[in-house]
Amino acid sequence: MNVSRWLKNRWEPLTNPQSSASREFTPIAVILGLLIGCLLCFTNLYFGLQTGFISMMSLQSALIGFLISRMLPNPLSAQEIIVVQTTAVATGTMPLAAGFVGILPALGLLDEERDGSPPIHLTWIAAAGWSFAVAFFGVFMSPPIRKQVIIEEQLAFPSGTATAHLISVLHKLPPPETGLRRRPGYERIDDEEVPEPSSAVIDQEEVALVVHEQEVVQNTGWQTLLWSFASSGIMTLSAYFFPVIFSIPLFGNHLAKEWLWTFTPSLSYVGQGIIMGYPITLSMNLGMFVGWGILSPLSKHLGWAPGPVGSMTDGARGWILWTSLAIMCADSLVSLLPVVFGYVKEVIGTNLGGSSYSDFKEDNECETADRLVPQSWVLIGWSISVILGTFLVWIVFGHEGIKPWATFLGFVLGGMLSILAVRALGETDINPVSGLGKISQLFFAWIQPGNIVANIIAGGVAEAGAQQAGDLMQDLKTGHLCHASPRAQFYGQLIGSAFSILVTTTAYTLYNRAYDIPGPSFPAPTAYVWLSLARLLRDGKLPEQSGVFMLAFAIVFGAVAAFKTYASRRYLWYAKWIPSGVAFAIGFLNTPSFSIARLIGGVIDHVYRTRFAKDKSDIRLIVIASGFVLGEGVTSIVSLILRTFGVGVASCWGCGHGLCGGCPA
Secondary structure, eight states, X not given: OOHHHHXXXXXXXXXXXXXXXXXXXXHHHHHHHHHHHHHHHHHHHHHHHHHXXXXXXXXXXXXXXXXXXXTSSSOOOHHHHHHHHHHHHHHHTHHHHTTTTTHHHHHHTOOHHHHXXXXXXXXXXXXXXXXXXXXXXXXXXXXXXXXXXXXXXXXOOHHHHHHHHHHHHHTTOOOOOOOOOOOTTOOOOTTOOOOOOOTTTSOHHHHHHHHHHHHHHHHHHHHHHHHHHHHHHHHHHHHHHSGGGGOBOTTOHHHHHHHOOOBOOOHHHHHHHXXXXXHHHHHHHHHHIIIIIIIHHHHHHTTSSOSOTTOTTTSHHHHHHHHHHHHHHHHHHHHHHHHHHHHXXXXXXXXXXXXXXXXXXXXXXXXXXXXXXXXXXXHHHHHHHHHHHHHHHHHHHHHHHOOHHHHHHHHHHHHHHXXXXXXXXXXXXXXXXXXXXXXXXXXXXXXXXXXXXXXXXXXXXXXXXXXXXXXXXXXXXXXXXXXXXXXXXHHHHHHHHHHHHHHHHHHHHHHHHHSOSSSSSOOOHHHHHHHHHHHHHXXXXXXXXXXXXXXXXXXXXXXXXXHHHHHHHTTOTTGGGSOOHHHHHHHHHSOHHHHHXXXXXXXXXXXXXXXXXXXXXXXXXXXXXXXXXXXXXXXXXXXXXXXXXXXXXXXXXTOTTSOOTTSOO
């Protein structure tokens, strides 16, 4: 192979962005992104209502877009695939951004006698209006801070960087130059030269490896994706007709019925575990063991939670929820402190004439003005989205729900918190939307005390802004490394968000008609977190003895989060093995059945990476995991249709523990 010719053909579109700018935002790229995004939307809504967990699926969107693209007469370029990915992610994450997996179910749990407001169940029109209100203002937050966090500070954005590497492999491009975050004290020598790509700096063996990996994915990717998709789909459909398949009494019917210890051998949960990785799934299962194996029996036997174990009001599940909430708040707040401190230090240092990141490096912006998002668009778009959003929230929830001035403050606070979300995501690959939403709840407990509806809505606004700003910034990192047009990605995000309003609202309405939400099939655990915190901030009343455990676990995981942040910022090898507080808390929220299957996926990923994978760019296991996740998510649409038309289970054999979805308790 002539390496120089190979590099010239592959590198020129990257070093000369203008040569491909006009071809990036194409109709086929947008349509393909919307189609993939619809699948992700149903998948995320399905799993979000079950477990509270959703995924951006950026890498999976790029992979599926590439595989479909290979079937077209003119395959899409790397930059078009990035538009596909950006559009798909914007469409697929709306269930979380608009609160369909937490905020809206929480409003449906309101009790008029206790909360001063009857349950709020939005019609399709009202839900669409709420979604439109929060769908765009976070998008307009990203372009102004792109240059600071991606160009100037060069924050890592690990998932965005990984997706850029994948796209480079698939399109036979040279590995993207990720760079290092520049810190004060680093100065490049004036005559230091950045070598141009040539046969002298890129080994022929590396080129051959890239080509081989691309050919493997292209030739076997579809077959692998299809069989994993089909396997997961068949298993999901089988579990619909024979519910015990997804509710196996692992330790006998007594522990299953009385203590909720069942096992769900869902291939999708296994796939999620593969994507999440072994350290995160291990943290989740540690939380499951402590919450369901220790604290749940303790609270039951000591009379602190006298009701049925599964009750969220007077049972052990509701009791351990408070400890979970304390862990999440402590972890999120402590993890954000270095980000806040660094940002404040940067601002103060700049205002006082001190040093900032930009003082130690030149302007490295590589895009021309016609490929960037104009500041005037950002200012006008953000203003319109906030004003229109404030009006729509008032129309949907009324003056008694949340006052317009409070909604406006919620948007402003959400905009400020989204900056913290972007920086945290860039440094840790975790978007702390849940913690930021709770910060907003704390603020609104002060400015609008006693109003639980306003408290939940304000938290939802902050969560929406953080989610959308983080999503687009992660995608912009991928685009920067592969020299895609930020303006094309911005268009894709707007179109995906707008289209997802209709898709998500319709999907949620159908699920709400076919199932009880929250209910046995879709417990919507994060809804109880939102509502419980709002009630606590109003009443200050906690279940018996739960305050002691909340304080103890908050202190412990605050210290753990501080140590993990310290280790991560210094790139210490053991940082990833320090337990994640958020993952640990999710182990409390979900019953054991959800966590065990994810641990299996995490173990599979660890064994494959350490013993069988040829190198870090090996993505074949990710292809399988993607098929598993999408298979169950898409098949859930079939199950929804069957349930809507009254087609029930075929047999309740083995469901003596009463925990099978679709079978009488």
